[in-house]
Amino acid sequence: MTPRRALVLLIVISAGVRLLAAGLLGLGNDEAYHFLYAAHPALSYYDHPPMLAWTEQLGLFLTGETYSPLALRLGFIAMFAGSTWLMARIAARWHGPWAGFFAAMALNLTAYYGLAASTFALPDGPLLFFWLLTLDRLSTAIDDDRRTIPWLGVGLTWGCAMLSKYHAIFLPAGAVLYLALTPSKRRLLLRPGPYVAIVVGLLVFSPVLVWNATHGWASFVFQGGRAVGGITPRPDCLAIALLAQSGYLLPWIWLPLMAVLVRDLRRWWRLENQGERLALALAVLPFAAFTMVACFRPVLPHWGLIGLVSLFPALGREWAEHWSKTPARVRRSLCMAAGFSVVLLGLTLVEYRTGMLQRVEGSRWGLFKAQADPTGDLYGWDQVAAGLEKLGALSDPDAFLVTRYWYQSAQVAHAINLRRPVLCYNIDDPRGFAFWSKPNEFVGRDAVLLAINDEMIPLPFYQRWFTETSSLGEFTVERMGKPLRKVRAYRLRNQRAAFPYTFSPERIAAREMLRAGRHPMDATSLSAGRMPAVPVIRR
Structure with missing residues (x-):
């Protein structure tokens, strides 16, 4: 077995497992929402840049x-x-082929x-691919430090990373940190290559800049507000x-990666491998930035992970060093780790089909509730369409x-195959629906308002926009005979008037500050003077 053959087997087998899982699991809330990106082609989107939509459109186009x-x-999966x-x-x-x-x-x-x-339609998949591709091109350009041409590839790949997720802004920051702290490479900061890469990357990223400039910089305000900490x-966070x-x-x-991070930071000036120095510079900034934010507010765990990929x-x-010394021990450890991943995926598929955790609700153990089912959001939306x-x-x-909620509207829209328009009527947080919808088109038309589970529906709020409200009926989504939704x-x-999808940078910033626990306004004051507030979503 050569490293090349082992790599080919790894790619083929793991891709096959992911294809199986992708075909058996329903869409998660974020995936259903991201599907609407592909259904509404645009230069960019409120939550993320457009690479997510382009990757989706590729699969939809190839399969029809x-x-x-x-x-x-x-x-x-291909990416x-x-x-x-x-x-x-x-x-x-x-470090050598077996290290690879x-x-x-x-x-x-x-x-x-x-x-x-x-496996899933998430922006971190394209970000990972283009982060690694940028690292590959950057390493080549730094080694070939007499030519400018390789930096064109750096700019192109970095621009694609920025089109995937805004976290890619840490790539040039980490590269500058590496060049500034590496005496033998510091002269590159005086050469045109890095600046050519920046210009090319910004040109590739320009569709996002154009979209934001014509939409009040909505995406930058939204994501920037999520990344700012409290006081x-x-x-605990x-x-x-x-x-x-x-x-x-x-x-x-994770623990070995943390050991690598700490060890390499302590011996930075003694690191002889320039690739390892570059990887450390690219890793430390995003990890440190989001760790600092976590000191003051809740963060999503995957925000800081992309930096650790460089390690x-x-x-x-x-x-590889352990393998050369104790191959049997490493083989057992890898088999156990791979087995855990396969078992974890298998349990997810079983839970998705059977709802075992949901079914023990009310049992004598009392450990689980249906709401805590990790696969509940993925299941049963076809039954919603049938109902x-x-x-x-x-x-x-x-x-x-x-x-009322953007993720519910997204799931319903995908479940009914977009046979009818699906909107999100929420003043405080409609997400992309505020930009996809054309409110004036729905004046004079009837709507069907859906309430999922036991959520409170403020009918007086909707009565401001419609002449009459009445109950249409209800139904239950079941899994293995147990009610799920x-x-x-x-x-x-x-509908008497267009729903006010009024975007305001100040409004979005205030909402994100409120979520971070550092703003005196409450949900009602966010809408004061305009309409009764719909409570801010806290997920």
């Missing part, structure tokens, strides 16, 4: 299956296969990148963030559907 979860995810190859290529260049294989293996054994971002120290990171990467990957080549080198059909909610060609439907007749 517009509403297939597998088709939606196909581009992401992770490319990420696996890139990881092996980078690590092999710096083990670095790629470690990436595949993580929970977030190896199972989630590699009160929150050690920091502890949760680090523990969650460990869970996302799995402890047997996998060093981890692959360590595994709406029975209620006649889809029979009126002039009617449209409404929910209750849907109540209300008929709203004759």
Whole structure:
């Protein structure tokens, strides 16, 4: 077995497992929402840049299956296969071919990148691919420090990374940090190459700049507000963030990566491998930035993970060294780690089909509730579409559907195959629906308002916009005979005025400050002087 053959087997087998999972699991809330990106082509979007939509559109185009979860995810599975190859290529260049294989293996054994971002329609899949491709091109350009041409490739790949997710802003920052702290490479800061790369990258990224300039810089305000911390120290948030990171990467990957990070920081000036120095510079800034934010507010665990990806080549080198000394022990450890990932995926598929955790609700153990089912959001939306059909909610060609929450509207829209317009009537947080919808088109039309489970529906709020409201009926989504989701439907007749999707940078910033626990306004004051507030979503 050669490293090359081992890598090919890894890519083929892991891609096959992901294709199986992608075909068996329904769409998650974020995926259903991201599907609407592909359904509404644009230069950019409120939440993310457009690479996410382009990757989705690739799979949908190649298969011709517009509403297939597998088709939606196909581009992401292919892109992770490319990420696996890139990881092996980078690590092999710096540390040898077996280090390349083990670095790629470690990436595949993580929970977030190896199972989630590699299978589902999430922006971190394209970001990972173009982050690694930028690292590959950057390493080549720095080694060939007499020519400017390689920097064109750096700019192109970095621009694509920026089109994937704004976290890619840390790539040029880390590169500058590396050049400034490496005496033998510092002269590159006086040469045109790095600046050519910046210009090319910004040109590639320009569609996002154009979209934001014509939409009040909405995306930058929204994402910037999420990344800004509060003013009160929150050690609990920091502890949760680090523990969650460990869970996302799995402890047997995260802890060795932390050891690599600390060790290389302590011996920075003695590191002889320039690739390892570059990787450390690219890793430390995003990890430090989001760790600092976590000291003051809750953060999503995967925000800071992309920086740690740069440390996998060093981890692959360590595994290769252990392999050369104790191959049997390393083989057992890898089999156990791979087995855990396969079992975890298998349990997810079983839970999705059977709802075992949901079914023990009310048992003598009392450990689980249906709301805590990790697969509940993915299941049963086809039953929602069938229930709406029975209620006649889809029979009126002039009617449209409404929910209060963007993720519910997205799931309904995908479930009914976009047969009717689906809107999100929420003043405080409509997400992309504020930009996809044309409110004036719905004046004079009837709506069907959907309430999921036991959520409170403020009918007096909607009565301001419609002449009459009445109950249409309700139904229950079941899994293995156990109720999973209750849907109540209300008929709203004759919309009298356009719903106010009023975007304000100040409004979005205030909402994100409120979520961070550092703003004196409450949800009502966010809408004061305009309308009764719909409570801010807290997820």
